[in-house]
Amino acid sequence: MAGTGGRPRRSGVVSSGPREEILTVAAALFAEKGFSATRMSEIAEASGLRQSSIYYWFSSKDQLLRAIMEQNRVSLSAARVLVDRAEPAAARLYVVLYHDVVQMCLAPLNFYALEQTAHEQPEEFADFGLDYAELVRLLRDVVAQGVAAGEFVDVDEEDVVRTALSLTEGTQHRFHAGRGDVADVARRADAAATMAVSSLLREPGSLPAVVAAARAGIAGFAATGP
Template sequence: MSESTRLGRPRTNPSSSTASAREEILDAAAALFAERGYAGTSTRSIAERVGIRQASLYYHFAGKDEILLELLETSVRPSLDFVERLRDTPDPAAALYALAAIDVGTLLATHHNIGSLYLAHEVQEPRFESFRQHRAQLQQAYVDLAAAVRPQGDAAFLGACCMQLVEMVIPMRRDAEPDADIARSIASACLRVVGAEAAAEAGAALLA
């Protein structure tokens, strides 16, 4: 039986939500990680927030590490999937705009701004290596697109600048929910970094 179909014990406080138990656990954990930090959050407290027994939580996740890893992956996986769709795009500047916009949207959609934990010391430990590798792959996509737009430029620097611009949405979201145009604004800023502002319209068309 897969993790997603395992059945736990009856809830101590049944929820009327239509979300799956797994999604409810992820949401509760993200909220607690944001409030108390990773070290200050126990699986018991996550289970209590959801309204299930602690033993039931283990039907869905092996432990706290697996929960955090899944949450971190949700902050990069959709963007990496989009990179694959851009492989054959003939206009790298438009692709850069589209990737930045999608990436901002991905970060905005994560549970309780989970990107704010990127620099937590726990995330630097070996058990989260797969996430760090995926984030590095995403940065490499920015580098590759920057290199295609400006072959004579410092692609590693330009790509890193673009990714940093995108991840600015994390502290912005922490302070106040950004406006609806933030993805477009940040994507346009990435084009300015590589000197290709005119590609914004083509990038927007890629998104459409």
């Protein structure tokens, strides 16, 4: 591995290694200065690494940007897999919302800041809007399936999904704003997913079974209990 000399890290974020530190710093600089105006040398300096060390992990700014975006695709990946599964819609919805909170809390940048950056730099962050629209569409399908199967009360699927995502996004915002403890992420994710799903259930008493199914895992996606 390349050396990690240079100045002490200045991001103020506790990370699990150089790669995560680089992503944290790059995301903040892209938001502050713009993608085009940010130089790899600036990312290296702010990370406390030599520029050669940055290139060890990422060959270009484009690769850095793709890695940042990939951190926000866990829930989308789950939704893509789970949308057509045979398991109850409530358990599938819970799993996706749970992972949505976890991925956003553990991401280096507050989702709202990333969203604002995407609005201000639409060309570089075009995938952000496309990913979000796809997530909404897939979750809308899951909710519609739950209504059709009698699991959920009759609702406007679009409104329900937008409200549920507002809940997960608000949860991660409070986590980032309050410098939350990583050990607390699972509890926050469970609370948000439980609140969203329980409001839809035609039979509220079925909630424990829904959560148990989600924690047991569906198609490789499991919600680890707090």
